[in-house]
Amino acid sequence: MRNSARWPLSLLFLCGLLIVLSWSLSRDLLKSDLHQWHKSFAEIKLLSSNVTHDLLELRGNFENDFDSLTARSLALSNAVESITENSAEIKTENSLAPKNFKIDTSAAETLAKTLREMSENFKTDISIINNSKSVALQLLIEMRSLIGRNNAQWQAFLNTVENRLLQQELVMQRFETQSLSDYVQEKTVLLESKSKQEHIAYFLPHIKNLELYNPQLDRLIENYLAVESLLQKEIDRLERILADQYESHLQSNQPALIALGLCVLFVLIYGGYFVFRSFHYSRQLHDYSRNLEQKVENKTRDLQNTMQSLNHQVEVKRIAMESLEAKEAQLAKREAFFRAITETAPDPIILIDSNLRIRFVNKATDQLLKADEDGVTGQNLSSYLPEAASLDDLLRLSSTEIRGRCADKTELELRISIKKIESAADEERYVCILHDLTSQKSLEKELSQAQKLESVGQLAAGIAHEINTPAQFISDNLIFLQESIEELFDFIRECKDIADSKTADSTKDDLQNAIDGADLDYLIEEVPSAINQSSDGIKRIATIVRAMKDYSHPGSSLELSDLNAALQSTLTVSRGEWKYCAEIETSFDEDLPLVPCVVSDINQVALNIIVNAAHAIEDRFSGQDETMGKITISTKSDGDNVVIQISDNGNGMPEEIRNRIFDPFFTTKKVGKGTGQGLSIAYKLIVDKHSGHVDVTSEPGKGTTFTISLPLKQETNTGEDSDPIESAA
Known part of the structure; x- marks a missing residue:
């Protein structure tokens, strides 16, 4: 009985202790919340300073690398949006912060949006x-x-x-x-x-x-710095307001804590008095209640046994119903989630069965395949992917590039990814994700052709000089031949007049005079020489034109080609680049087999490497009179591959540059002399298009060697090339 009297008193004491602990915990949470706000404000200031630094650095260096500026501008906008969301959260009833806290972040959000727009304008102007x-x-x-x-x-x-x-x-x-x-x-x-x-x-x-x-760009930067300064000041202002409100809230709760303590003390005193007063009456009631409790306990035990049996049956049914409802709800959520993802996905997504029958597609699939009103659901996937005639073929093509076609027979370049998924039914299901590479492939072809034309344009002056030199002495020889023919015609006319004369003695003298006047010995010696020189010049021009034709020959399919002839044509085209600074040494394998390749691509790769070698030699030996460098080109068979090796004794490259030479737009040349695309495109043409390898070794001050390996076993196309971009170029 005494133990039962102590319980109310202990319970009251415990309640008071919990109230005090709850207030202390709330105070700590508020301080933690304030620290998190300060951290968010500091992050915004740092991001704002970093964006300004990137902007000024881009302005000073005149570069077009906007990745850092774009990323930090986006991070700044997201950071400001996050404090806007937090400012809305502290005004809700569920927040730990008081309801009377107010912080207006609209000005900061407007300034951040303005900075984002100005950074986009800056990128446009600086470009x-x-x-x-x-x-x-x-x-x-x-x-x-x-x-x-x-x-x-x-x-x-x-x-x-x-x-x-x-x-x-x-x-x-x-x-x-x-x-x-x-x-x-x-x-x-x-x-x-x-x-x-x-x-x-x-x-x-x-x-x-x-x-x-x-x-205009300078004014934009001045405006940007002004707005950035306003944003810094606005963040400082919000920080002060929030700190003041938190401090005021903590101070305002101190009187409430004192009042709460007094209330707890009063409850403890009153409860103790009530407990001791009721203790006397409880002893009298205890004896009466013991007998009554025994009777009630017996009856209750029987009733509980019956109720437990009924409750067990009800509980089993309730659990079964809840499990069924939960599974149905989970299935509905998964289906809605899957449809929401697939319908908004930018890439085409197709669900098929083991027979390649299309079960479901998203909107992107209908748009890509140009489906009619009935759509593509229910059709066989092989109708759109001819290379996937069976499920095994489809699984083998996963993560590879394949050709497809639309409903209107338009050809597509695709990359396909396939994943088997679990299905409630016994039938297997597969998800196919298609990536449309058609536009990318078209742009890559255009870029390659543009780089090829750019290379030809850079060599145009040298080629024109190579053609002009033989053309000049051909012209001079033709003038000489014209004059010589006129002299011969005059001699023939004199001979005719002499033949018509009647006096034999005078005829012999006149004939000798005509021979002396025509200078026949000189003409007999010089005319054949002039004709031979002109013939050699015409052959030289024909060789240059033929090399240009071989270099610019369009094509996109692999054909069996003579690499020795292709390299010789490239040397002829590029002669204007190397003839003043380097000597060419070739070592071609006469038994080299024909190689399946796009010969214009190989010409383009070789031209880029030879021109770079000439520039490297020119940089090393510039200022050294009559000092010529050397470019060595060799071909050989190596098992199932053919190897092309191009070496020079130019100034070479350090390791940090050698590791980046195949990166797009990377160049060490001056502005206007190189775009940084040549070796990048060359690498893609050899590795991606021809399944070959490109290796480079270089040592500063000694030279560079490029080794190109091409496989002999590839599928070739003997028909005419039908690439519209290449043919148009």
Whole structure:
């Protein structure tokens, strides 16, 4: 009985202790929440400073690498949005923070959105400036060759314009009282050549772009810095407001805690009095209740046994119903979740059975396959993927590139991924995800052809010189032959007149005089020589034209080709690049088998490597009179492969550059001399398109060696090439 009297008192004491502990825990949680807010504010400040640093660095370096700027701008916007969501959360009833807390983040969100928009405008403007500057410098190089080295006045003018472009002084730069574009336009009028005027006309828009966008970009940066400063101040203001509200809340709860303690003390005193008073009466009731409890306990035991049996049966049925309802709800959620994912997925998703029958497709699949109103559900997948005639074929093609076709027979380039999934039915199910590579493949072909044409354009001046040299002495020989023929015709006419004369003695003397006057000995010696020289010149021009034709031959399918002839054509085309700085040494395997390849691609790869070798030799031996480098080209068979090796004794490459030479747009050359795409495209042509290998070894100061390995066993196409992009080019 005494133990039963202590329970209410202990319970009251425990309740008071729990109330005090709850208040202390709430206080700690509030402090932790405040620390988390401070951490979010610090992150926003750091991201804002990093975005400003990236923007200023891009402006100073004139590069187009926007990955860091884009990522940090997006992270800044997300961080501001997160504090906006948190500010809405602390006003809800479920939040641990008081309901009277108010923090308005709309200004910070607006400023962050403004910074994001300004960074996007900055990327657009800086791209226009860099592209215009690069094109303008390239056009200046072409104008130098048009104007000629002997024109000192115009060469000085071009040097001045180029220096201004390189020093980035176009903005507010004046030549006396004129802007650079007006000054260049005025000089254009003095050019007599129409082609030179056309080059200047191409050059002027890029100068005007620089004059327009440079000040515009500077104003954008000034505005960005101003808005960024406002965002920093706004974050500082929000931080102060939130800290003040938290501190005020903690201080306002102290009187409530004192009142709570007094209430607990009062309850304990009153409860103790009530317990001791009721203790006396409880002893009297205890004896009466003991007998009554025994009787009730017996009756209750019988009733409990009956109720337990009934409850057990009800519980079993209830559990079974709940399990069934839970499984049905889970199945419905999974189906809705799967449909939501597949319908919004950008890639086509197809569900098939083991017979390749299409069971389900998303919207992206209907759009890709150009399905009619009935859709593609229920059809066989092989109708759209001819290479997948069976399930085994389909599984073998997983994670590979295949060809497909739409409902209207349009050809597609696809990458397919296949995964087997669990199904409630006994039938197997497979999920196929298609990645449309058609546009990507088309762009890769266009980029490859553009790079090939760019290489031909860079070699155009050297090729023109190679053709012009034999053409010049052919022209001189033709003039000499024309004059010689006229002399022979005069001699023949004199001989005819002599033959018509009647005096024999005079005829002999006149004939000798005619022979002496015609100088027949000289003509007999020089005319055949002139004809032979002209014939050699025509053969030389034909060789160059044939090499150009072989180099630019379009094609996209593999054909059996003579690599020795292809490399010889490439050497002829590129002769203008290496003949002044290097000697060529070839070691071609005469028994080299025909190789299945796209010969124009191999020509393009070899040309890029040979031109790079010539540039490396020129950089190493520049300033050394009559010192020639060496480029060595060899071919050989190596088992099931054919190996091409191109070596030079140029300046070589350190390891950090050698590891990046196949990266797109990576180059160590000056602006206008290289785009950084040649070796990247060469690597893709050999490795991806021909299933070959490209290795490079280099040592600074000694040279570089490229080793290309091509397999002999590949499927070839003997029909005509039908690639529209290649044929059009």
